[in-house]
Amino acid sequence: MSLTDWLLDPSGLTPHGFCLSWLPGLIWLHAGSDAVIGLSYFSIPLALAWFVRKRNDLAYRWVGHLFVAFILACGLTHMLSILTLWMPAYGMEGVVKLVTALLSVATAAMLWPLVPRVLALPTPAQLGRLNADLTRTIQEQERTAALLRESEAKVLAANSELERRVAERTAELRAANAQLTEALAERAAALEALAGSEAEYRASFEAAAVGKVQVNPETGLMLRVNNAFASMLGYNRADLAGRMAWPDLLWGEDRAAQGLELARLLAGEASVYVRELRFRRQDGTPVWGRVSATLVRGAGMRKAGARLPPLLLAVVEDIDTMHKTALALKESETRLRLAAEGAKLGIWELDLARGLGWVDRRTAEVTGGTLPAERWFPLHGPEYAAWADWVHPDDRGERAAGLSLLQTGAAELVQMQYRVRRADGDPDAAEGGGGWIWLSHRSAIVARDPVTWAPTRATGVLIDVTERAEAEAALREAKADLELVVAERTAALKQRDLLLREVYHRVKNNLQIIDGLVMMQALQLKDPDGRQALMGLRSRVYALGLVHQQLMASPDLESFDIAPFLDELARNILLSGADDGVGLDIAICPLTVNLDFAIPLGLLVTELITNSLKHAFPEGRGTITIAMRRREEGGVLLVVADDGDGIPTSPPAGEDGGGYRRGLGGTIVKGLVAQLDGTIEMRFDKGTRAEIILPTPVVDVAGSPVEMAAP
Amino acid sequence: MSDRLQDCVLVVDDEFLIAQTLSIQIEDMGLIVCGTAATAADAIALAKAQRPRLVLMDMRLKGVGDGVDAALAIHEFVGSKVIFITASREPAMLERMNQDHPAAILYKPVFGRQLQTVVREVLAAE
Structure with missing residues (x-):
């Protein structure tokens, strides 16, 4: 069967009219109705297509096209229904229905998800309201523009009034200016007079090796500083002048006291003050400075009609190194003193050039007050001679010789030990020590005459070494005792060894004698058995003798x-x-x-x-x-x-x-x-x-x- | 000097019995004992008089001087060989004995054929 046959006349089916028994009424009713429906269906999509085509701005235009296709297909099915009344073109009718079905399904499926989106589109009513609002706004703008035009007119009027008044004022100013020019001329003359001394002052201010500062005494603000001051504090000049206040640069603890003095200066109670105080460097460390400040009252400028405020002029010297050195020296002296006290060290000094002596308090105590403490005394005076008498008679020679070595410069260092009378009268010590204490004397020449090379200054220390000396003596005694005991024991051991040796010696000698006796006896015997017995005896005696011989040779006997x-x-x-x-x-x-x-x-x-x-x-x-x-x-x-x-x-x-x-x-x-x-x-x-x-x-x-x- | 020495032995010991025993042993060897002495002085005098080839010398002697003193003197004046017979093995004593370059040292107790063996060796070494 060809496709054409299938479409138009498949296998000899009867036309649809046959089912209606070819009743003319029924046939024409169907045909007529289908014709009307079909034509209508052709008309509707035409109208729709025209609408969609004209309205480019419509959203979802493709829906319109889908509707056109779908309705057109519906119309076509009705037309084919008319044809099938007389012609069995059921294949073609089926194909057209299939197309219609596909289009309708597509349309139906796509329409549902579209509904919410279409609902979201503004309706013409909404658009109308928007339009009305817009119209109102435009009207208001127009009203405002009208008002503006009105105000502009008023401003124009005011402006002309202003111009008039400016003209008046200008005239007044011109007059004043003339007066001012005159005054300025006067002032320039005055300034010129000052310029010489000012330049001089500026140069000295800037170049000074010491720090210089000008301070507003009322606000404390620094008006001018020189390089020396800025570098002393580790700042740039630009950081200080006009930026920082004088009190802010002071070390916290010194600020209050300085403030008081400043107040006195301002009140006129003092005309100048000099004070050593600490500043705070930029890095936060303190630096000592000596401040000399004075107050300058702003006179002399009144002629020019301007009264200058009073000025605080301060000169700041950097004394940090000096101050710290002094502190370190003091600390070191304190340490030395503590050490000397801790070690019970007496310190003394001889000024050989002037023939004077000096002793510290401890040394003076040792001398029982014979020598004055911390005061120079003559070496040829009675005090020194009295002190020499305190020395133990047996030790005087040694001490005098030692001091002579020092005083003549023969020895750089003199070290000796001598006894002196006990000054403190400690009863416990006096009991054992017999009223004498041992002094260790160490001294050295510290200065010599550059020409004669004779010693000019000597210094030394005295230490009470009585306890040590006594302990040493006790130790020596104990050692001697011990050595005695050891010697006794050694002697006893030697004695015992001697005795043992003597005993062994005698035993051996006796055994030798016994041996001799036995031998002689054996020689007398004629009986060989008896002789042999005696010879056996000799062997036994020999064994005993040999044991003693070995013992004598052994170290411990x-x-x-x-x-x-x-x-x-x-x-x-x-x-x-x-x-x-x-x-x-x-x-x-x-x-x-x-x-x-x-x-x-x-x-x-x-x-x-x-x-x-x-x-x-x-x-x-x-x-x-x-x-x-x-x-x-x-x-x-x-x-x-x-x-x-x-x-x-x-x-x-x-x-x-x-x-x-x-x-x-x-x-x-x-x-x-x-x-x-x-x-x-x-x-x-x-x-x-x-x-x-x-x-x-x-x-x-x-x-x-x-x-x-x-x- | 040795050609003028006599072929005899001098026995020096302050113990009579020991001196006697030593003499018996020497005579047993067929040698002649030319005398026994108990003191250093006697020993020196006898040695000078008899000029023995060999002296058996005890260390401890009666009276002044010990065996070494006597031996040194005999060595100097006579030139006899000396065999020391001592009960002592103390280092100090040994050192003294060695001053005399002794021919031999025997330690008491001297036993059996010990003496005879040593005497034979010493005489053979001449």
Whole structure:
């Protein structure tokens, strides 16, 4: 089907008239009505379009155009309804309705939000009211303009009156001016007369090294200042003259007093005042100035008809440095005085050129008033001679010599100490000190004659050092006492050492004698067993002697190192009783012991070595080992062993509890081990081996055991 | 000087028994003891008279002077060798003994073959 067919005659549908059964009445009613509606609908948008087109100023003109389109489309639908009565153009009618629907929907949708905005537009009624108001305003303006024109006329009239009066006044002024010119001429002459002195004054004012100020005494305002004054206060001249008041420049505390004096000056009670006071600098610090002020009354200008006000003229000198120096000096003097008082220092001075002396109050007190305080007195006068008598007779020579050194200029500094009679009569001190006090004298030459170089001035201090001197004396005494005690103790110790040495010496000598006796006795014996027994006795005696020998060599005569002792003991026993084939292997740790430990130990080792020598080496060769070391678990371990074959023939029967042979040697060994609180263990596997564990000996010695000297 | 010395030994000790013991030991070595003295003066006199090769000298002696005094004198007048036998090990004493350049020093107690060994060494060192 073509589009044209679809639009105008789709698939043989019947025209709309068919539905109306082609009843002419009904057909024409529809056709007529639709025609009228359609024409009307064509008419309305034409009118609207014309209106919108003419009124460019309308708001929302696009709404007008939308209405035109929408109503035109409605009209077209009605026209197509007429056509469809006779022709089945339903496609076209549908398309037109669709267009109409779209336009109407758009119009409806856009109209709602527009309503409030359109309502906000001014209505013609409102506009009319505005117009009326405007009209009223214009009328009022016109009335005002009329009034203005009226006033202008009046002013013109007044102006002419004024001009007339000005003319009159001008005439009067002209007359007055003539008079004034005359007066000015007079005044100029007067000023010219003044000019000379004025220029001179100005120059001196400006260039003065001291500060100069002119002040209005009534207001206090400074009228003129010079550079010296401005710079003294740290200002620019322009900041002061005509800007600041004189009292404002004064230091707060000085302002009131100054004001009073100013009042007196103004009242005529004083013609000039001079005062030292502080000013406030621009940076807020004070500066001392000496002000000389005078009041000048404004005379002399009356002739010119002008009376000048009175003027305060002030000269200000900067005395800040001077003032501060003076203050510092005073402070320093005060400090010195306090220090002198605190240190109980007396100060004195000699004027050697004039032969005068001076002492301060403290020195005068020391002299008991013999010398006057703070007053010059003659050195050859009676006062000074009386003072010399106060000095302790034993010290007079020294003092005179010292002073002579100073007075002749031989020494720049003189320092000495002498006693003088006590002036204050303090009973406590007098008791111990015997009425004398010790003075420490220090003096120096401070001025000499430039030509002769002879000393002209000397000054010095006196300090009462009695307490110190007494304390020193007491200390010396205490020290002497202590030294005496130490000396006594040292002597006692030496005596004790001497005695001990003597005892040891005698013991050794006696042992040597015993040894000799035993040896001689042994020589007498024919029985070899008896001889051997006596030789064994000699070894034991030797051990005792060697202990005393070691003791004598020790610094404290009480303890010594066991190592060299055992070494020497073993070697000597071997030397005296063994064949040359027997060797020694000794390894003994250092151990400090005393007599109580060394004697049993020495005898013990002697027994064990002697035993080995007796039994172990039938062949005459072998080694004896002696070792001693500290055990980690405490105590010391002593081992005496041989590598011989001295196994006892019947060990169980031949041993006692200690595992040692019966006999004197065995008893001694067992007893000595017990005496030393030790234990002994004997082994006979490869030679004989004795292991003895002993508690470490406690030695109470003053010196360190390390310092023990090996013999 | 030594060629004029006699092949004998002088024993000086103020203790009779010690002097005796030393003498026995010396004689035991086959040497001759030419005398024993108990004082420094006796020792010097004996040494001058006997001119021994060797003197066994105790430090402490009876009377005036000690072993060192005697030894110095003997050394000067005779030139014998001196073996000091002392019970003392005090440094001051040792210093005095060393003034005489002793041939040996033995400390009491002198024991066993100690003396004989030292005497043999000293005589062999001539």
